[in-house]
């Protein structure tokens with residue numbers, strides 16, 4: 217029974233990548249643009265504009281194109297190739313051959329895309345799980361993959377990249393990208409917290425607090441404005457893709473965040489940065505609130521209480537994350553914290569459990 221549920225969860229996961237919409241989200245984004253009344257002659261309205269998700273895709277493109285000397289005549293493996301965009305970057309950078317592997321049916325479209333771009337002789341696409349397919353080569357020189365999920369580790373696709381590394385990467389081979397770092401900060405978010413969490417206190421005159429508990433336990437993936445951030449950022453976890461082992465991705469680490477103004481704190485947020493350190497000039501991008509939009513946004517963990525904080529004070533604690541027992545792609549996240557203050561009326565400590573599913 218448990219086995220069957222796991223199989224269904226896996227099937228559901230790969231099906232989510234079948235449709236072109238999810239791949240479009242990684243390549244472009246919708247931007248609501250305010251259209252004032254004088255332009256339309258009617259009431260103000262919003263129109264949806266499409267823009268490239270430049271941060272993600274350009275980081276890969278630059279990391280590959282600017283390092284053609286590393287790709288020239290190399291055999292490259294694209295783990296989870298999706299539409300084959302990264303495979304085609306690698307061919308353009310001079311790779312001898314690229315093998316793209318994807319379990320989802322999007323690979324059928326990838327095959328058409330590769331063909332109409334005249335790269336069928338340089339790219340071999342294999343539909344199947346990376347864990348099960350047999351590659352036409354014993355070793356590859358470079359692994360490229362876009363495996364990052366919300367909160368970096370949601371979806372647990374990194375396990376698949378590590379498996380490909382251990383099975384196929386030649387000694388001295390390269391991984392693009394190869395470093396990832398998770399950061400945390402605290403935010404003032406009174407209005408939105410009231411809208412998302414406080415709402416359940418009174419729904420058409422009824423007490424809906426059982427749903428409030430669920431809402432509090434689910435981290436929210438959303439765009440956080442920099443002006444909401446009330447602490448300096450703190451790096452809490454780092455991954456080196458050359459050396460990390462899958463069990464190490466379940467972590468429990470301390471944090472210490474410094475408040476930079478007198479304010480209230482309603483939530484912690486987390487985000488990640490990515491590095492391609494093999495590049496001649498290292499290429500990095502951030503998914504933080506200070507950086508340009510990416511489809512990963514930031515992950516918000518609401519507290520059960522509101523903290524009143526002063527500039528110079530510190531909040532310490534620990535954060536742990538591990539795959540859930542029911543589905544290895546979901547995450548159990550726990551945050552313990554203590555506000556360090558000389559004012560006993562504001563001193564506080566808490567422990568919050570979250571489930572990302």
Ligand SMILES: C[S@@+](CC[C@H](N)C(=O)[O-])C[C@H]1O[C@@H](n2cnc3c(N)ncnc32)[C@H](O)[C@@H]1O
Pocket residue numbers: 230233239242295296297298299300301302317318319320322344345346347361362363364373376
């Ligand atoms: C985040 S998307 C990236 C797609 C593409 N590389 C890009 O950058 O636009 C991840 C892709 O990996 C595929 N994938 C995830 N785990 C996989 C596995 N174990 N075996 C094969 N494909 C996998 C998914 O189906 C999905 O298409």
